[in-house]
Amino acid sequence: MEPVAVSGFLTTTFESAAGELDDFDAVVRLHWPAVFRFTLASVRDPDAAQALTQDCFMNVWRGRGTFRGGSTVKTWIMRIAVNLVRDHARNRRLQFWKRTTARALDIQAAGERIPDEQLSAEARMLRSERIRAVWQVSGTLPEKQRTVFLLRFVEDMDLLEIAAAMGLKEGTVKVHLFRAVQSVRERLGGNE
Amino acid sequence: MSPHLSSREISEWVAGTRTPERENHLHECAECRGELTRLQGVLLEFRDSLRDWSAGQAGSSPRPVWLTEGPRGAHRLRWALVAVAMILLAAIPIYRSRERQRQADTSLEDAVLLEQIDAGVSRSVPAPMEPLAGLVSWDSTGSTASGRQSQQKK
Numbered sequence: 001m002e003p004v005a006v007s008g009f010l011t012t013t014f015e016s017a018a019g020e021l022d023d024f025d026a027v028v029r030l031h032w033p034a035v036f037r038f039t040l041a042s043v044r045d046p047d048a049a050q051a052l053t054q055d056c057f058m059n060v061w062r063g064r065g066t067f068r069g070g071s072t073v074k075t076w077i078m079r080i081a082v083n084l085v086r087d088h089a090r091n092r093r094l095q096f097w098k099r100t101t102a103r104a105l106d107i108q109a110a111g112e113r114i115p116d117e118q119l120s121a122e123a124r125m126l127r128s129e130r131i132r133a134v135w136q137v138s139g140t141l142p143e144k145q146r147t148v149f150l151l152r153f154v155e156d157m158d159l160l161e162i163a164a165a166m167g168l169k170e171g172t173v174k175v176h177l178f179r180a181v182q183s184v185r186e187r188l189g190g191n192e
Numbered sequence: 193m194s195p196h197l198s199s200r201e202i203s204e205w206v207a208g209t210r211t212p213e214r215e216n217h218l219h220e221c222a223e224c225r226g227e228l229t230r231l232q233g234v235l236l237e238f239r240d241s242l243r244d245w246s247a248g249q250a251g252s253s254p255r256p257v258w259l260t261e262g263p264r265g266a267h268r269l270r271w272a273l274v275a276v277a278m279i280l281l282a283a284i285p286i287y288r289s290r291e292r293q294r295q296a297d298t299s300l301e302d303a304v305l306l307e308q309i310d311a312g313v314s315r316s317v318p319a320p321m322e323p324l325a326g327l328v329s330w331d332s333t334g335s336t337a338s339g340r341q342s343q344q345k346k
Contacts, residue, residue, distance in 0.1 A: 046250060134235070134237075153238065
């Protein structure tokens with residue numbers, strides 16, 4: 001492998017990633033739903049999730065000049081979102097009553113929200129129970145486990161992307177993910 | 193066939209830790225494959241449900257208010273300019289009022305000064321010499337009263 005060729009390839013890749021930010025409207029349209037979904041699943045408060053998503057893209061806008069394409073734009077944006085959610089969680093520790101109320105409301109909503117399919121009433125009920133169980137468990141996971149779990153199984157990010165978004169090593173991400181999955185399996189009764 | 197995968201091994205597999213041995217076992221063992229499929233199915237259900245639920249929430253579609261109104265910095269600058277304009281509008285009448293007062297004071301001072309000058313000009317002798325005016329009288333020849341007094345004594 002020729003170093004020059006590799007260097008040229010990487011430079012081109014980084015430039016192309018950084019160039020994605022030139023069309024900021026397109027970036028917002030493409031990544032907004034994922035950021036909102038992640039923040040909503042993390043903080044479980046639609047108003048807070050919307051505010052965090054706004055803040056996230058505000059930071060993306062402000063920092064777009066510093067992005068050099070060391071990762072994909074999505075990973076970079078999710079890293080900003082992860083940091084905002086973490087800061088939000090720290091601030092909310094002093095407001096326990098608000099968190100409890102919001103979470104209780106959203107568990108119900110998430111469990112009943114089923115995509116349209118031809119399912120029997122019983123199958124729908126069982127499915128709803130499973131989804132609600134996973135939702136409930138993910139809410140009780142420690143912050144890092146929950147973040148890894150959501151990025152992996154809701155946002156479909158691979159381990160390296162998650163590691164980059166959270167500033168962790170891939171092995172650490174695997175450990176957090178393993179523990180989160182174990183917790184889910186225990187709750188679902190699959191840990192015999 | 194190797195023994196069934198433990199709960200831990202299935203969780204590790206889902207978490208991304210995979211080995212050729214486990215992969216071979218999953219190919220051969222329908223029971224473990226079923227267990228894994230069930231778990232992955234639940235996670236997919238969770239993902240779909242959460243995506244659908246999130247899409248139904250207000251705020252799920254892009255609504256970057258600050259983007260259509262410009263960056264927050266520009267917004268702040270606009271408010272700062274408005275504030276400056278308001279202060280200027282409030283300051284102009286005050287400034288004008290003070291200016292009028294100053295002009296009135298100056299006119300008064302000028303009038304007083306002119307009066308003083310008129311009074312000074314109209315004096316027959318300068319103010320410091322006024323006490324002597326009663327003692328000294330001036331005639332047309334230029335001799336003084338004190339000179340006459342000395343002649344009378346002689």
